[in-house]
Amino acid sequence: MLEFKNVGRSFDGTQGTVEALSNVSFSVEPGELLAVRGPSGCGKTTLLLIAGGLLSPSSGQMILDGRDPYEMSPESRNRLRAENIGFVFQQFHLIPYLTVRQNIQVASVAVPANEAAERTQELISHFGLDDRADHVPAKLSTGERQRTALARALLNRPKVILADEPTGNLDEGNAKTVLGYLSQYVTDGGCVLLVTHDVRAAEHATRTLQMSKGRLIA
Amino acid sequence: MDMAGDKKGLINAILALECHCTGEALPLIRKEIAGVLPNTQVIERGSRAIARAEARTKAAERAAAAIEEEKEARATLRQSRERFASVLIPVVVTACAVWVAVLGFTDVRSRRDEIGILRTLGVSAKHVMVMFMSRHVLLGVLGGVLGFVAGVLAGGYFSAASEGTKVQMIGADFSLAGLLLASVGGAAALAVIAGWIPALMATRQDPAVVLREE
Numbered sequence: 395m396l397e398f399k400n401v402g403r404s405f406d407g408t409q410g411t412v413e414a415l416s417n418v419s420f421s422v423e424p425g426e427l428l429a430v431r432g433p434s435g436c437g438k439t440t441l442l443l444i445a446g447g448l449l450s451p452s453s454g455q456m457i458l459d460g461r462d463p464y465e466m467s468p469e470s471r472n473r474l475r476a477e478n479i480g481f482v483f484q485q486f487h488l489i490p491y492l493t494v495r496q497n498i499q500v501a502s503v504a505v506p507a508n509e510a511a512e513r514t515q516e517l518i519s520h521f522g523l524d525d526r527a528d529h530v531p532a533k534l535s536t537g538e539r540q541r542t543a544l545a546r547a548l549l550n551r552p553k554v555i556l557a558d559e560p561t562g563n564l565d566e567g568n569a570k571t572v573l574g575y576l577s578q579y580v581t582d583g584g585c586v587l588l589v590t591h592d593v594r595a596a597e598h599a600t601r602t603l604q605m606s607k608g609r610l611i612a
Numbered sequence: 613m614d615m616a617g618d619k620k621g622l623i624n625a626i627l628a629l630e631c632h633c634t635g636e637a638l639p640l641i642r643k644e645i646a647g648v649l650p651n652t653q654v655i656e657r658g659s660r661a662i663a664r665a666e667a668r669t670k671a672a673e674r675a676a677a678a679i680e681e682e683k684e685a686r687a688t689l690r691q692s693r694e695r696f697a698s699v700l701i702p703v704v705v706t707a708c709a710v711w712v713a714v715l716g717f718t719d720v721r722s723r724r725d726e727i728g729i730l731r732t733l734g735v736s737a738k739h740v741m742v743m744f745m746s747r748h749v750l751l752g753v754l755g756g757v758l759g760f761v762a763g764v765l766a767g768g769y770f771s772a773a774s775e776g777t778k779v780q781m782i783g784a785d786f787s788l789a790g791l792l793l794a795s796v797g798g799a800a801a802l803a804v805i806a807g808w809i810p811a812l813m814a815t816r817q818d819p820a821v822v823l824r825e826e
């Protein structure tokens with residue numbers, strides 16, 4: 395589903411060129427929750443951005459569902475991302491002035507409007523957000539915010555979920571809940587690429603890769 | 613007077629027309645009449661009414677002059693107000709536009725985050741733009757309605773103190789509905805124009821920059 399082929403990525407900074415990723419190869423298939431673990435600054439977010447079609451690799455190739463998004467026009471790449479990928483972040487990245495319901499439905503580009511409303515309600519119930527549906531993010535607990543972000547990620551029935559430190563701002567209980575939902579999504583045939591420095595998160599993975607200084611080491 | 617002497621017993625009143633006999637001339641005339649027609653009572657009949665009428669006319673003239681003066685004063689005041697407004701209105705409109713743009717730019721950080729996340733979710737730049745501008749239009753319309761209500765209330769209050777309660781727009785007479793339309797449309801247009809550049813800048817941002825922030 396998702397395949398990295400000798401991917402490298404460098405950044406030109408003020409102190410010369412930084413090699414954020416070098417020669418990274420792996421793949422994730424449906425039914426897998428792959429955790430990539432490594433310390434801060436080792437290149438995890440860079441890896442995820444490349445997987446999400448948001449950052450082009452300097453070398454190598456990334457294939458998503460048989461296609462290379464970086465060979466497409468920006469509009470088609472947008473579409474590919476909307477239809478195939480769900481994102482979950484440490485910072486939730488909810489839109490502050492939209493309610494939970496609106497936040498979930500905002501990305502309904504791949505679903506017809508009436509179906510999107512139905513799907514949104516389904517997800518609200520699934521994530522236990524019924525009595526929070528009309529609140530704005532500021533009124534939610536962090537656990538509720540992350541569940542909202544998860545619901546939003548799932549709206550378009552993506553084939554892949556990309557998660558960057560999804561439990562970084564959550565307590566033990568909420569972290570377990572969120573990882574439980576990701577596991578369930580994988581059991582239902584989904585595919586998750588999770589990058590984290592958190593050991594707990596890796597416990598829910600079907601497979602774990604270790605990363606250090608831009609390279610996979612195990 | 614001689615003739616009058618012959619008609620003794622036949623005449624009981626003589627009306628003197630257009631005589632110059634008002635005021636201090638009256639005692640003199642009384643003396644003369646007493647010589648010709650003794651026991652005749654001389655009274656001043658018409659002059660009081662005339663004097664009153666004259667006084668009334670004069671008062672009316674004075675009032676008219678006062679009204680004219682007042683009108684002139686008001687016209688001058690109105691003119692100076694119009695001149696003031698013709699300077700003030702563009703200044704206020706420009707200041708508002710600048711203020712909205714400044715708010716738009718200071719808002720650009722939170723806006724950049726939101727736009728970044730929307731772009732990440734696959735929402736097209738065009739769609740994001742429409743979303744943001746419709747929010748701006750909404751805020752503009754709201755501002756226009758509030759401004760209209762505040763303006764009409766304030767105008768009514770101040771003109772009640774001077775010119776009666778008729779609400780007028782300087783330079784042209786607008787109906788209230790026209791004024792509402794003008795303020796709402798103007799405010800919305802202003803909001804769109806001033807919000808356009810920050811929103812456009814934000815859509816140009818690389819969403820990856822936003823996502824990388826921890």
Ligand SMILES: Nc1ncnc2c1ncn2[C@@H]1O[C@H](COP(=O)(O)OP(=O)(O)O)[C@@H](O)[C@H]1O
Pocket residue numbers: 405406407412413414433434435436437438439440441824
């Ligand atoms: N836009 C950029 N410009 C310059 N250097 C960057 C940029 N993005 C990331 N880096 C560098 O790449 C390395 C990996 O960063 P990142 O992928 O964010 O690591 P992680 O998510 O594991 O903490 C870091 O050394 C970081 O400073």
Ligand SMILES: [Mg+2]
Pocket residue numbers: 438439440558
């Ligand atoms: Mg990171």
